[in-house]
Amino acid sequence: MNRILFKKNVGWDSLKEKVEAFCIKHSIPLPNYDEPYANLGRSRRKVVDYTTLHHYRVNVFYKIVDWQLQELNDHFNEVTSDLLNGVACLNPIDTYSSFDIQKILVMAKLYPDDFDEFNMRVLENQLVNYIIDVLKFALLLPIATASVQRAFSAMKYIKNDLQNRMVDEFLDGCMVPYVEKRVFKNISNECIIETFQGKKHR
Known part of the structure; x- marks a missing residue:
């Protein structure tokens, strides 16, 4: 959960920077993120208890990300998700920062004809040596x-x-x-x- 929240924050920061750069380039006024959010569809006299920053980050950005994740979960079953997660661990970007032995082992279990209990132990040892050598x-x-x-x-x-x-x-x-x-x-x-x-x- 913390890892997902971290990725959301990273995505929010980069999106916020791009939007601000776009607004500055086209002379569009930037909102004051510290002010209370004013919903144009409701009465102006009703004071909200969250800031403009909270609205755009939590009520808009996070909610859209959650919808997308839910859509992906609805389209991919657990087996397919384990397979994709295992393959993603072999991505060499950022010096194999996504490398996760346990997720790769979960992926290997999807192929019981190729990986019995003995071969699973061998594979785990090979993966440990592999990431060290890489x-x-x-x-x-x-x-x-x-x-x-x-x-x-x-x-x-x-x-x-x-x-x-x-x-x-x-x-x-x-x-x-x-x-x-x-x-x-x-x-x-x-x-x-x-x-x-x-x-x-x-």
């Missing part, structure tokens, strides 16, 4: 993408028309110091010379 991947992907872009950028300078026949091993040896300049900047020439001198002769 979140780790989401955190690492921007870094990995940036590293790949730097590597391709470096390749254009190192393997040019004059040096296009170098073997992969030599190319790797050239690209790593070029890409990781900050690391190799702290390594002295003497240290590099000593390292190569310490290697066995080929």
Whole structure:
């Protein structure tokens, strides 16, 4: 219930901002939300006990949302709702913020031929590991993408028309110091010379 109310509030705030922007753009006077609501269809002498903000948010916006939810509930039975809720949990938007293992398990129970009691326990463990791995991947992907872009950028300078026949091993040896300049900047020439001198002769 709290989650539904939170989504309503988010929807109300965005709608209110759009309406206010529209009114300002077309020079339409904005109502004073703190004033008592005046119903034009009733006597002006009758004072209401709620504000204009309460009227538009609760009596209009919330009521329409509730009607829409009721319409959806009337069109979809419990099984269909469980299926839709389970599928919605796999939405990757906002780093899988809608991911809910219990709802996915409820969806899996709709397919008893594929998920017996043992497979349900296996699925639950897999889902726990899945969301952990996905979140780790989401955190690492921007870094990995940036590293790949730097590597391709470096390749254009190192393997040019004059040096296009170098073997992969030599190319790797050239690209790593070029890409990781900050690391190799702290390594002295003497240290590099000593390292190569310490290697066995080929």
